[in-house]
Amino acid sequence: MSLMYPPVAPELDDAANSVLGKVRLILEAFGPDDESLGLSEIVRRSGVAKASVHRLAQELLRWGLLERRGSEYWLGMRLFEIGQRVPRQRILREAARPYMEDLYQATGETIHLAVLDGHEVLYLEKVSGHSQVSRPSRIAGRMPLHCTATGKALLTFGPAHLFAEVVAAPLTRLTPRTVILPKLLAQEIDQAKKAGYAIEREQIRVGYLSVAIPLIGATGTMVAALSVTAPTFRADVNKYVSLLGMVSGRITKSITLVDDQRR
Structure with missing residues (x-):
């Protein structure tokens, strides 16, 4: 399915x-x-x-x-x-791809780059191995905000009005562990805000978890979210958070340099 x-x-x-x-x-x-x-x-x-x-x-x-x-x-x-000519997409992908490859080499797990599009996550780039599961994510694919790690990061660090708009409609349950109650989702968002990263466990696919951080631009605005997805039995959340934090500043610095050159 x-x-x-x-x-x-x-x-x-x-x-x-x-x-x-x-x-x-x-x-x-x-x-x-x-x-x-x-x-x-x-x-x-x-x-x-x-x-x-x-x-x-x-x-x-x-x-x-x-x-x-x-x-x-x-x-x-x-x-x-x-589609490849869209400036925002191209700049983000080109800036993030080398660091996504570094993350993949360091973790051996699937790495995602996603942006907010309406009330959904839109995947711009993905780095994974041949043996790793290809679904449910794919480049140019979309997923719900409320149950993906990148989506939770975008909800947490994105526009203030976004959360109210998302929970105004019924939240879709994709697995038995998907959070569909606004109150519980709000608690997850509060935890993510305090921690500086978002996490989902088996809310999209049973047996997998994801950790995501926001990518913040030079003006302080969130431009994207970056995540690591791994099977729960071998996932190391602390390691992923540390590695994601190390590359996030470098990615946003690259984006800023490109923007400065275009001005």
Whole structure:
């Protein structure tokens, strides 16, 4: 069972009334675990009329935003190419990647770099070994804020209004240990604030825990979260916190230097 969120429910009344809105709904019909979709499934998920989906899909194929193999549609490489040009993503990834590799060498565990996007965690980069579990996280994947270590770090050190917005909706339970009560989540956030790091144990995947710290920019604003994920039986939380703290300042210094050079 995938732990990723399903495709976001579209605002059909607004988006489907324009060509660009329909294109957005078609592209967002593809979920994180979808390699390809048939025309009928795109129609069902997007809520766009079949004739419109067929017509717009032909244009998207010509632009390279979609690819077609037989009767199945795939997201095109052109989307990936455009995505790599996003300055914020590129700067963060390039600054953090060398230190993420150092963390991986020091721990042998999975390292994640994540940012806040709406009320979700968006993974920008991941470093792991061949034998390590690939799910539930993946680059460009999304996860809930309330039960991931990076999400808890973003909640703790992010905008003050964020917590109230997140708990205003029902919190999803992914494992028996997922915290879904606002009061308990608030206690975790308070503990993270005092400790300077966030932790989750088996709230995303049974048998695993993660430790995360915020990456703070030159202006004092949180720009991302960095984490180590390991099986609970061999996890060394104190070691991970120490190593994460050692590299966090170096990463944010690299980001600051790039920003200064761009000014």
